[in-house]
Amino acid sequence: MSVLARASGSRIAALLEECGEIPAFIRIRGPEAGLVMVRGRAGGDGAPFNLGEMSVTRCTVRTDSGLIGHAYVAGRDERQAELAALVDALMQDPERAPLVREKLIDPLAQYQQAERDAVAGKAAATKVQFFAMQTMRT
Amino acid sequence: MAYVAVKGGERAIDSAHAWMAEKRRGNPEVAELSLDQIEQQLGRAVDRVMGEGSLYDRELAALAIKQAQGDLIEAAFLLRAYRTTLPRFAHSLAVETTNMRIERRISAIFKDLPGGQILGPTYDYTHRLLDFGLTEPSANAPAPTEPPDDASMPRVPDILGAEGLLESVGAPNREPGDLTRQPLTFPADRDVRLQALARGDEGFLLAMGYSTQRGYGGSHPFAGEVRMGTVAVEIEPAELGFAIDIGDIVVSECQMVNQFKGSKTAPPQFTRGYGLVFGFSERKAMSMALVDRAMRAAELGEDVTAPAQNVEFVLYHSDNVEGTGFVEHLKLPHYVDFQSELQNVRRLRDEVERLREAAE
Incomplete structure (x- = not known):
C-alpha cells in the first residue's frame, strides 16, 4: 500500500496492463477526496499535536469474485485511489498476487527507491567534511 | 458596530x-x-x-x-x-521525524554530530547578489551526488537527553485539542499552542521570535538542530484496523535548546522550544521554536513580562486569515455608525460654543 500511495494513477494503469486479465469490479465507495489531520509531537517525542491537514483520496472496490480492496492515498488523484484499491483486492487473490507483485508492485518499488537514492545522493554531496579541523587534531 | x-x-x-x-x-x-x-x-x-x-x-x-x-x-x-468543503477521513499517527529522509540537517551546537551536517538545498553561504544569469532561461548543471553512507541521524535532543542534560517532554498520549473543531480558549495547552503556531503567519512569528532575542523575554537559544526532508504519513482507517502508509510530506523541524534551569528536586538541565511546519520553511520553524519556548515561561517558573511570553497576545494575533478579516472589515459600509459619531461631535461642538458664549 505504501508503494501504491506514491505512484500516479497513470503509472499504475500502465503496469496493470501487464498483469494479465483484470477482473470486473465495482466501486463500493468513492473515489472521494477528503482530509487527514496530520499530527506531530511536541519536541518530536512528546505529546501529540495537530500540525495541519493534507488532502487524501479514498476508494473501496469489490471484484466480481467478491474480493474487497481499500485505498487511501495522499493527494487528489481519483484514478490512483481507484486503481490502488483494485490492486489491493487483486493482491488478496493467491493466484494473482505473485504476478501483480512481480509486474506492478516490484517495479514501482524499485522506481521509488531509485528516486529516494537520488535525493540521498544529492544530500550526501552536501555533507560537510571538516578537513581543516581534522588535520589540526592529528 | x-x-x-x-x-x-x-x-x-x-x-x-x-x-x-x-x-x-x-x-x-x-x-x-x-x-x-x-x-x-x-x-x-x-x-x-x-x-x-x-x-x-x-x-x-x-x-x-x-x-x-x-x-x-x-x-x-x-x-x-x-x-471546509472536504470531509475529514481520519487523523494521522504522529509523524516520526527521527525517520525523516533527510535533505537538510544541521546543528549549531555539535560540529561532529552522528550522521554529520547536511547542508541540503540552502541559500545560506550565498552572497545575496542578484543573479542576472536567471534573466534568461538556461540549463542547470545537475547537482553533484555522492554515495550516501546510510549513517543514522539521531535527533540532537536524543543525544543530549541520553545524558539527562535536556528536559524530557515525555507527556501523556491524550487526544490533542484541535483549533479547526473547537475555538481557542485560555489557558491554552501546548498542543493547541503548537497547532496555532504551525498555521500562524511567518512574519508575525519571525518578529515575535526576534523580539525574544533582543531582550523581550530572552531565553538564550541555540539551534540544537534544524532538519528538513520527507516523512511518511500513516493513518489507521476504522475499516482496516491497522496502520497504512498514505504517502509522504515534506516538513521542516527545529529543536531549539535554551537556557538551563534547576530546582531543589531537579538538577540543572537545558529547556527546549519546538518548531514543525509544512514544507521547506526553516525560518518559520526556527521562529516557531523561539516563540514556543517563550510561551512556556509560566510553566517553567519565569516571569511573564514580554509580548512573546504572553500566550493570549501571541495566539490571538498569529493567524493572518483572522487578522486580515478584522483589519479589512473596516472597508465594509459603516455609514450609520459614522453618522451617529458625526452627530455626537457636532453636538459636543455646539455645547462648547454655547458655554463660551455664556461665559462672554
Whole structure:
C-alpha cells in the first residue's frame, strides 16, 4: 500500500496492463477526496499535536469474485485511489498476487527507491567534511 | 458596530471583478503561468501557503497563488476556505521525524554530530547578489551526488537527553485539542499552542521570535538542530484496523535548546522550544521554536513580562486569515455608525460654543 500511495494513477494503469486479465469490479465507495489531520509531537517525542491537514483520496472496490480492496492515498488523484484499491483486492487473490507483485508492485518499488537514492545522493554531496579541523587534531 | 445593507453595487462589483481577472492575467502577449511552473519554480511560496493555509496539497496551493496574483495571505485564505468543503477521513499517527529522509540537517551546537551536517538545498553561504544569469532561461548543471553512507541521524535532543542534560517532554498520549473543531480558549495547552503556531503567519512569528532575542523575554537559544526532508504519513482507517502508509510530506523541524534551569528536586538541565511546519520553511520553524519556548515561561517558573511570553497576545494575533478579516472589515459600509459619531461631535461642538458664549 505504501508503494501504491506514491505512484500516479497513470503509472499504475500502465503496469496493470501487464498483469494479465483484470477482473470486473465495482466501486463500493468513492473515489472521494477528503482530509487527514496530520499530527506531530511536541519536541518530536512528546505529546501529540495537530500540525495541519493534507488532502487524501479514498476508494473501496469489490471484484466480481467478491474480493474487497481499500485505498487511501495522499493527494487528489481519483484514478490512483481507484486503481490502488483494485490492486489491493487483486493482491488478496493467491493466484494473482505473485504476478501483480512481480509486474506492478516490484517495479514501482524499485522506481521509488531509485528516486529516494537520488535525493540521498544529492544530500550526501552536501555533507560537510571538516578537513581543516581534522588535520589540526592529528 | 453595525453595517448597512446596501443595494445597487452589483454592476460595479461585476466590472471590478472582470478588471481584476484581466489584471491577474496581465499582458496577454506574455505566456500564462501554469500550475506546474508555480509548484516547481515558486516552491517556497507554495510551502508557505500550505503552512499558513494549514492544508498540505502542492497543486491546490499553486492554484491559490495563481488566483491570488501571488498574494500569499490571500492564497492561504483560499486554502482555508477550500478545506471546509472536504470531509475529514481520519487523523494521522504522529509523524516520526527521527525517520525523516533527510535533505537538510544541521546543528549549531555539535560540529561532529552522528550522521554529520547536511547542508541540503540552502541559500545560506550565498552572497545575496542578484543573479542576472536567471534573466534568461538556461540549463542547470545537475547537482553533484555522492554515495550516501546510510549513517543514522539521531535527533540532537536524543543525544543530549541520553545524558539527562535536556528536559524530557515525555507527556501523556491524550487526544490533542484541535483549533479547526473547537475555538481557542485560555489557558491554552501546548498542543493547541503548537497547532496555532504551525498555521500562524511567518512574519508575525519571525518578529515575535526576534523580539525574544533582543531582550523581550530572552531565553538564550541555540539551534540544537534544524532538519528538513520527507516523512511518511500513516493513518489507521476504522475499516482496516491497522496502520497504512498514505504517502509522504515534506516538513521542516527545529529543536531549539535554551537556557538551563534547576530546582531543589531537579538538577540543572537545558529547556527546549519546538518548531514543525509544512514544507521547506526553516525560518518559520526556527521562529516557531523561539516563540514556543517563550510561551512556556509560566510553566517553567519565569516571569511573564514580554509580548512573546504572553500566550493570549501571541495566539490571538498569529493567524493572518483572522487578522486580515478584522483589519479589512473596516472597508465594509459603516455609514450609520459614522453618522451617529458625526452627530455626537457636532453636538459636543455646539455645547462648547454655547458655554463660551455664556461665559462672554
